[in-house]
Amino acid sequence: MFRYIKKYFAASVALGLAAVQPIYAQNLAKYVNPFIGASTSTADAGVYHGLGKTFPGATTPYGMVQVSPNTITGGDNGSGYSYEQKSIEGFAFTQMSGIGWYGDLGNFLVLPTTGRLKTKAGTIAHPEGGYRSQYDKKTEKASAGYYSTQLTDYNIKAEMTAAPHSGMLRFTFPKNDQSRIQIDLARRVGGTSILQYVKVVDNYTIQGWMKCTPDGGGWGNGDGHADYMVYFYAKFSKPLKDFGVWSADIPNDWVRKREEVGSDKYQDRIASAAILKGIKEKQGKHLGFYTQFATKAGEQVLMKSGISFVSIAGAKNNLLTEIKDWNFEATYQRAVALWDKALAKVNIQGGTTDQKTVFYTALYHTMIDPRIISDVDGKYPGGDGKAHYTTAFKKRTIFSGWDVFRSQMPLQTIINPSLVNDLMNSMVTLADQKQKNYFERWELLNAYTGCMLGNPMTSVFADAYAKGIRNYDVNKAYALSVGSVEKFGNGEKGYTPGGIGIAQTLEYAYNEWCVSQLAKWLNHPADEQKYAARSLSYQNIFDEDKGWFRPKDETGKWVAWPDSGRMTQWYGTFETNPYQQGWFVPHDVDGMVKLMGGKEKVLADLDNLFAKTPDNMMWNDYYNHANEPVHHVPFLYNRLSQPWLTQKWTREICRRAYKNSVEGLVGNEDVGQMSAWYVLAAAGLHPVTPGDTRQEITSPVFDKVTLKLDPKYAKGQSFTIVAKNNSAANIYIQSAKLNGRAYNKCYLDYKDVAAGGTLELTMGAQPNKNWGIVN
Template sequence: MFKPVVKYFAFTLAASLAFTPMLRAQNRAAYVNPFIGASTSTADAGVYHGLGKTFPGATTPYGMVQVSPNTITGGDNGSGYSYEHTSIEGFAFTQMSGIGWFGDLGNFLVMPATGQLKTKAGTIAHPEGGYRSMYAKPSEKASAGYYSVQLTDNNIKAEMTAAPHSGMLRFTFPQNKQSRIQIDLARRVGGTSTLQYVKVVDANTIEGWMKCTPDGGGWGNGDGHAEYTVYFYAKFSKPLKDYGVWSADIPEDWARKREEVGSDKYQDAVANAAILKGIKEKQGKHLGFYTNFATGANEQVLMKSGISFVSVAGAKANLLAEIKDWNFDALHQKATALWNNALAKVAIQGGTLEQKKVFYTALYHTMIDPRIISDVDGKYPGGDGKVHAHAGFKKRTIFSGWDVFRSQMPLQTIINPRLVNDLVNSMVTLADQKQKNYFERWELLNAYSGCMLGNPMTSVLADAYAKGIRNYDVNKAYALSVGSVEKFGNGERGYTPGGIGIAQTLEYAYNEWCVAQLATWLKHPADAKKYAARALSYKNIFDKEKGWFRPNEDNGQWKAWPDSGRMTQWYGTFETNPYQQGWFVPHDVDGMVELMGGKAKVLADLDNLFAKTPDNMMWNDYYNHANEPVHHVPFLYNRLGQPWLTQKWTREICRRAYKNSVEGLVGNEDVGQMSAWYVLASSGLHPVTPGDTRQEITSPVFDKVTLKLDPKYAKGASFSIIAKNNSAANVYIQSAKLNGKIYNKCYLDYSAIAAGGTLELVMGDAPNKKWGEK
């Protein structure tokens, strides 16, 4: 696909500027390139899902605040940013990473300007119609905890950095009698906030809030039920003398979903908003705040703000606790230090500079979510609309369950088990607060959104419990798992009918296996027997005549078999075809192989799946790494007695599907999942079945990978994987030693990792078919 030369020149220059610091082992943050995946372009992706959908702005590990440029409101642009856009509409304090479904957050949008005040953003096609600004692409820089860009319309340099609950912007203005900082309080990715409030507190401070409801679009254009309020407490380095509020007249009977907010009628109302000079307090349906001031040449004006999802007092406390002065550079250094500390959980040696950047950016992307939502004092908004104080855990949000149970959460069980414990506590208490007897499958700011399918929290819970992560109400968690598979499951019928019946039946069967595991461990023998039997329900939708899985109608009859058979997208599946989805029987691989006709037939079918995958691994009908259901498939070769093919294909995927470029992710980042797959696979380990402690061994990209363990959950201090004679050609494991003793299995138990030690692999350029017992 043709791509403009200018685009790639600009990216190369920006990337080189971003990586000028000496790359030292202890400065792992210097390897991070936040531009990787920072595109929503469907043209580049060749499919409506777009590309990585990451954001390039400043944040801290699992922080509440993300201060990031926004180039677009509306459409399937959940990150609010896409690299190919040529104008910026502002810098928001909250963002989502790697998601579709129209997105949400993007709140508290700050923009510097000069000259006449404009109250609407304008569009990509006509940025001159609003406060948007064109920008110099080569000036754009991003690193862990920092972003900067030169806005060319008014010749203003914008810089931003962050703390966990707050952020700071530094604007370098030209000489002008009417310079400005303005804040669009109504702005929200995928829609609008529906009610706002702002108050001038003193000569340098404002406070207020933005209420976001499903009526204003947002998550799933309102179908995701996201309802939250963002509170802010913001200070300006230049006194508020000439300030005011703009307020658009939005009639009561106007709809305010994504389509309406983007309409000419709505935008005309915003463009003609009343400008209320000197007003100190205002509540309204579409508000903004501005402060005007004169600036000398290259004068720096700063703004800092705390945010909270609890209260204005919480936002104030967050800011005062984290940013006590106006030292932007010191705050930037603190953010970098936080990233260096977080990224130190995995140390690598060897590999090319490109591979190091890809690795540490991937690790960085796994450390965005599930983010904290509790304030510095521990208070957080509950699912019942009340304020709660945590009891021994950090409240987490943004659980993209269907994506992250596969790689992201298994990775965190090794390097960040406290986060996993937090997540389980967050989901258990949320169900309590909402008086539900089941887990949510995609949680956003306490919303039970019901997005995607399956019961992924049962997987996260089973995997956590199996690995000794249990500092939560285990009995409640188990009861919620049972409630989940009873509410959403194959039930006594033994399958789920309908248009996505293959996907649902297979996912539910695995989830029921997870509950059976929990029931066994917790000594509920009747439940263990019941759900172990239901875990085999995947067999009920296998059509022996067609030789593959097939969806049923409500009456139990097969749905008509399409002309293209199992290659038909959306035939009983979700975002896949049956050929891709059908491999998802992770809990009973042997049973699946027998059902499919035996080992030889299955191996031939897997070989075909990979052989027909396009070299660039973009969205396709075969091994589609851009979508999660196949992420375990390369590791099935280990289970089938041909581990050298797991080694071959995981190295190929790491090489072909991950790049140090804007288009460096072949599909949506999906809240850490895509990157977590790379972190694990390139390290030499990955599970097939979360909830089972078996970890598949594969070919590491790096000569040495050391995983730092948490002493609260592991006996050892670290676990290292060494690959001797490793190279781009030497991808095959010849022999292995575990803690100095010969080791001939193609897998490890998690207990061996948690005990600490070293797995030593000797690599070669040809398969050793005698190594690696299944």
């Protein structure tokens, strides 16, 4: 085995490392294409939301560290990278995936350079004005755990790989008497860190921190309240002989949000930063560190760093625990092995190479967040600003609640229930530490950001509890759920007034249903009755005259109906129109159908929704897969006794909205949600209502899908879905067997999945309108 590994790495180095992958029992990492969705381009998306907004850099499953290229600071570019941009600012050690709202992280930005030291990044339009470099797109490679490219301005090859709490970069320099590695300590995707500290520890080591607060922009340009410290402990393979710090004098009265940081005035101040040669310790408002050296042609210089959100000591321990030497290939091999193990939770057979790539890249994207934020020793930053310690769970962060309660967290309940348990513990303890009596809806690095709407943790809790995932303080979680719907809910008024009243009223009604279910299970009969009644408040904003949901003002009067009616974007909704948002009554589909005029009328309306959807499924006014509120809609046909249309449309969405290309996601990845929808739908299962254990059956993309179960949470070892005679034409289920017995329902209960076994579907080219209509 050792000889094979040496041969493999010798070949991989010669081929650019990403060209081949090591052979494992299940070599699934080879199907990951991190470039899928790696664009923020609004021009290609046709809408201001942009495309997938994923990052192509190196990371590990749910890792704290992501070593990734950054092409842009500022704007609505959460990942810091967009494929079509032709220059790179540097390679950061922290990154967010698939988000808008200006983004955050992008800290500890490293770049190899040559020639005169430049202290500002420069711009996309004029990269020559700063240290950023153009790069050769033909040399750019990305795979699970690895990224590389050639920086053409400096003739330097940059490679990177990652461990869970640390990362390593390898730079191949040209012959130059003035080669360099420089680190912009102030850099942050959505603004700037407001204070930094760096210290030279010895001839090979530096350590320090970056302080990021809302005053420096970041998440929501400061409105997201992100407030965190990033600590680093970094080592260089070449000794520190000619080194120093640059320090820009930022006046105390300057605003430091993203627009100001990007202004000419601010950038001129950075460009004229003082260069302090030989200084060994410095704290300041805008610092960078550099180390210079002479290099021979083809000489490799490496750098590695641990990251912690707790302390410098934590960053040091993280690095020395995970990356003990300078063996780049071995570090990369470990990253690939972690991905192979994680991706093996779902095994597929059949499909084209492109389909397998789309599937495993989607699964990969569901394994970025909610990421670990605890150090290797179990210490983590608390919501009270203090360090805490636990081995009972892994502290996790970046919970994109409004997005991920729909598909991402339900997927994890099947293949990663311990993660769901971690998230529940993380959110319950966070509320305690921040002395809050409600759950946060969109958590980032302990911030109660208030982003988006609804109370999505009530959904995650209800779904987890219903599926037996309960290793956390259930009573506290219940109290926080009640606190959530009381603070943000339809209340005694029976609806939520205001500019996004349709979206809020419908989302809150579902959340109140989740709490009613929890109250039933936990024996709180008064609460069960109270919140079950409130869950019907969606009925209070249905206008029978217009035949659709309509917002009300504070006095209970209807808000004026626009000329374009329910097709009007932002009329009572958030990022949608009422036609799209109005289907969100997942907890009471029968009641919704009755309200809308009955089954036949609803079916005709659904047919219209899909028929008018553009073929490319980019942002549109009909079935808008680019945005979450409609993600359950294709499965409503199962509830309306036409399951063949669920089968038809999920296969169409899988084919048209997911591709093996940079533009392969029709909308923001949204921290795993967009990809989780594909993983579940392509496997043949998806819920309509998280918190209800019913799982809708649909047409699998693949001939065989095996979901590996966790024996701590499930009775079975695996659940397999077989699609006999499956093809691009044979998309309709003709008949089914569950564990060898005829099965005529278009849904399963979660307990059937958790018990293990096999669902066998026989496929055909025409709908069987007699199968699956038994409810």
